[in-house]
Amino acid sequence: MSNIVKKREYKDYNEYTTHQIEKTADPERRARLLQKFRFNEKVLYFKEKFQRFLDKANFGQTVCLGARMGEEIEALLQLGVDCYGVDLVPHPPHVREGDFQDLHFIEDGTVDTFYTNSLDHSSDPEKVFSEVSRCLKEGGTFILDYFPGHWEDHAASYIEAPDQFFVNMKHETVLINSDVVSTMSNTAWELVFKKVENPIERARINKWSDMKFKGFLNRTRFKM
Ligand SMILES: C[S@@+](CC[C@H](N)C(=O)[O-])C[C@H]1O[C@@H](n2cnc3c(N)ncnc32)[C@H](O)[C@@H]1O
Secondary structure (H helix, E strand, O other), X not given: OOOEEEOOOOOOHHHHHHHHHHHHHOHHHHHHHHOHHHHHHHHHHHXXXXXXXXXXXXXXXXXXXXXXXXXXXXXXXXXXXXXXXXXXXXXXXXXXXXXXOEOOOOOOOOEEEEEEOOHHHOOOHHHHHHHHHHHEEEEEEEEEEEOOOXXXXXXXXXXXXXXXXXXXXXXOEEEEEEEEEEOOOOEEEEEEEEEOOOHHHHHHHHHHHHHHHHHHHHHOOOOO
């Protein structure tokens, strides 16, 4: 994992989760995020975003990782998607307690679509990828909004060489699209992965998609 820069040094896994839980559970922060205007504005943003995917991905059973107060869940529910969130801090009824680095409560091959914009809060992004890959159905989609170099205060890691990370550590998923998008707080890379179980088919897709991704990195002038 040489290309994962630890933004913070945690003594052990417990210290990592405790730190993430402390800031997410902060009552003042939660009250601020729940203010009607703020919450609804974010729901609208997510609705517009997911609408772009409705005819491209099968949203069947959808799971959002690191969903905090659940704005992305609310947006998907309003679009008629069967969806729930996972976060270290639960927010009932739609965000359940769980660690996106260990999704043991989700059976293999049962999820149609995953979404996350919280990968920079993971201490081990490879584990998130391996869990997503395990839980996705064949042909299922993983939509990732990733903030390259976005050193958010509470982020845990930063992927320094995304060409290596996203090219080599996808497990059974392949990268099918990469784009630069504006989010409500920053500019993100919108990366879309698809699960392909057949290794020959996966290798075939990887060949062109890895090249395309390297072109994307050059165009976005990402400094490594
Ligand atoms: C920047 S917030 C994003 C919240 C939400 N997706 C949004 O757009 O408002 C990152 C979230 O990731 C959660 N998180 C951090 N580490 C996690 C882990 N290992 N498993 C599940 N959630 C985690 C935090 O608790 C926090 O709610």
